[in-house]
Amino acid sequence: MPMTRAPTAFETLIGGLDPAVLPASPPGTDPRYCRDWSGDYAGAPATVLRPGTAAEAAGIVRRCAELGLSVVPHGGHTGLVGGATPSMAGDEVVVSLERMTRVRALDPQNFSMVVEAGCILEQVQEAAREADLYFPLALGAQGSCQIGGNASTNAGGLNVLRYGMMRDLVLGLEGVLPDGRIWDGLKVLRKNNVGYDLKQLFVGAEGTLGLVTAVALKLFPRPTQVETALVAVDSVAAAMALYATARRGLSDLLSAFELIPQRGIALALDVMPGLRAPFATDAPAYVLMEASACGAVDLKGLFEGFLGEMLETGRIADGALAASSAQAADFWRMREGMIEAQARHGRHLRTDISVPISAIPDFIAETDRRLGALTPGSELLAYGHVGDGNIHYNVLPPRDLDEAETVALIRQCEEEIFAVTDSFSGSISAEHGIGLSKRAAFLDRISPLHRDMLERIKTAFDPAGTMNPGRILPKSG
Numbered sequence: 001m002p003m004t005r006a007p008t009a010f011e012t013l014i015g016g017l018d019p020a021v022l023p024a025s026p027p028g029t030d031p032r033y034c035r036d037w038s039g040d041y042a043g044a045p046a047t048v049l050r051p052g053t054a055a056e057a058a059g060i061v062r063r064c065a066e067l068g069l070s071v072v073p074h075g076g077h078t079g080l081v082g083g084a085t086p087s088m089a090g091d092e093v094v095v096s097l098e099r100m101t102r103v104r105a106l107d108p109q110n111f112s113m114v115v116e117a118g119c120i121l122e123q124v125q126e127a128a129r130e131a132d133l134y135f136p137l138a139l140g141a142q143g144s145c146q147i148g149g150n151a152s153t154n155a156g157g158l159n160v161l162r163y164g165m166m167r168d169l170v171l172g173l174e175g176v177l178p179d180g181r182i183w184d185g186l187k188v189l190r191k192n193n194v195g196y197d198l199k200q201l202f203v204g205a206e207g208t209l210g211l212v213t214a215v216a217l218k219l220f221p222r223p224t225q226v227e228t229a230l231v232a233v234d235s236v237a238a239a240m241a242l243y244a245t246a247r248r249g250l251s252d253l254l255s256a257f258e259l260i261p262q263r264g265i266a267l268a269l270d271v272m273p274g275l276r277a278p279f280a281t282d283a284p285a286y287v288l289m290e291a292s293a294c295g296a297v298d299l300k301g302l303f304e305g306f307l308g309e310m311l312e313t314g315r316i317a318d319g320a321l322a323a324s325s326a327q328a329a330d331f332w333r334m335r336e337g338m339i340e341a342q343a344r345h346g347r348h349l350r351t352d353i354s355v356p357i358s359a360i361p362d363f364i365a366e367t368d369r370r371l372g373a374l375t376p377g378s379e380l381l382a383y384g385h386v387g388d389g390n391i392h393y394n395v396l397p398p399r400d401l402d403e404a405e406t407v408a409l410i411r412q413c414e415e416e417i418f419a420v421t422d423s424f425s426g427s428i429s430a431e432h433g434i435g436l437s438k439r440a441a442f443l444d445r446i447s448p449l450h451r452d453m454l455e456r457i458k459t460a461f462d463p464a465g466t467m468n469p470g471r472i473l474p475k476s477g
């Protein structure tokens with residue numbers, strides 16, 4: 001007689017689901033669900049499920065809860081802290097939002113749109129542009145990351161100094177709680193002052209409180225004028241002085257302000273074919289700055305006048321205002337190339353810290369001093385969205401180290417950078433979040449009361465601890 005065995009929890013979960021929910025290839029074979037962008041994290045999903053609607057997502061989460069299975073919400077998988085990579089144990093169900101890609105509503109007069117969580121950020125930007133509107137979140141991964149992932153990580157990016165982080169751009173949210181109930185908080189109101197702001201609990205929760213299935217977003221008038229300049233400065237201090245002057249001198253129309261060190265330009269030139277050094281002579285640091293406006297403002301005149309004055313008064317060493325959108329794109333390719341070159345270098349330390357804007361020069365000088373002594377053979381690279389106080393202080397270890405030595409060096413450098421960050425009352429995560437990789441360092445830095453409050457919020461939403469367990473807080477039980 002043939003032996004019959006009881007179905008496993010995973011077989012029970014999958015049984016009866018619409019086949020469209022299952023991925024084309026078996027779970028564990030598609031690198032999209034197993035490896036993160038950085039290559040630092042790898043995992044083995046028990047299975048991958050791809051709901052097409054909020055109701056379907058809720059049904060999956062409810063069944064997982066009934067079967068005691070853990071859920072890992074999965075967006076575009078561009079996160080850099082290991083939050084969406086399932087564990088190696090093969091005991092976590094990946095729920096990917098990739099099929100939920102509808103724009104549910106767009107209201108030009110209300111300057112708002114409602115989109116499903118699986119919409120790629122670039123698609124959201126494009127949908128707004130088609131309506132002559134603007135969604136300002138912009139980041140290097142925008143062709144892959146999803147708006148639900150952006151909300152769940154409280155993404156920042158290039159335009160934060162003018163428009164804020166994702167937290168500032170979310171008007172409403174729809175989420176599936178860990179027990180499978182759907183919370184409809186999809187209002188498109190600017191003012192809604194009714195006690196605790198529940199949508200904001202999902203923003204930045206990194207999938208630990210539930211699935212985000214849709215968000216209502218704030219839109220803005222589409223900038224019809226954009227001016228981009230690359231300027232050379234004598235020091236980081238000069239760059240930050242320029243920032244304060246530029247906010248005033250450009251009538252607060254500044255929308256991006258990126259610090260790029262000389263070494264960053266050299267790295268970009270190595271990997272970006274066709275790019276040329278921006279100026280005849282090198283400078284210690286460069287700033288890529290952008291201002292944008294709509295309506296009758298003469299932005300070009302304003303920017304030209306500002307740069308002229310900065311040159312005359314010696315506050316910048318050199319500068320070029322992009323003469324065309326192609327030249328502006330080349331300026332931005334310098335920044336992208338610097339990141340690409342680091343990825344090609346292989347394993348390296350990537351940090352994402354913030355300090356008060358005014359403390360940036362001292363922070364970088366002190367970190368340079370300490371790391372220079374600690375690791376003389378490494379390349380040190382400090383760049384980023386400094387208009388928000390955000391610095392990526394990265395370390396490229398010498399290539400002749402073996403794997404174990406590289407890992408040890410990275411850990412040591414990270415501890416040092418975080419210690420300097422603490423001394424400036426900064427944050428060890430400006431925008432990438434905590435996930436798995438920053439959890440220990442984060443928990444070491446918060447008070448018992450802070451931790452108790454976080455744990456109570458987690459338990460209130462997810463008493464069984466099955467929603468993205470181990471991210472931000474350790475697994476319960």
Ligand SMILES: Cc1cc2nc3c(=O)[nH]c(=O)nc-3n(C[C@H](O)[C@H](O)[C@H](O)COP(=O)(O)OP(=O)(O)OC[C@H]3O[C@@H](n4cnc5c(N)ncnc54)[C@H](O)[C@@H]3O)c2cc1C
Nearest residue numbers: 075076077078079083140146148149150155156157207212
């Ligand atoms: C080249 C590059 C440049 C980047 N630049 C920036 C930058 O400038 N600023 C910045 O902030 N980040 C940046 N990032 C990091 C990353 O792109 C953002 O964190 C992004 O918001 C992640 O979105 P995602 O859809 O890829 O999420 P994922 O990586 O899939 O997931 C990230 C976290 O959110 C959770 N999650 C995802 N979707 C949902 C959902 N629908 N519901 C609940 N939880 C969910 C996951 O479980 C995980 O914990 C960059 C990354 C790369 C690779």
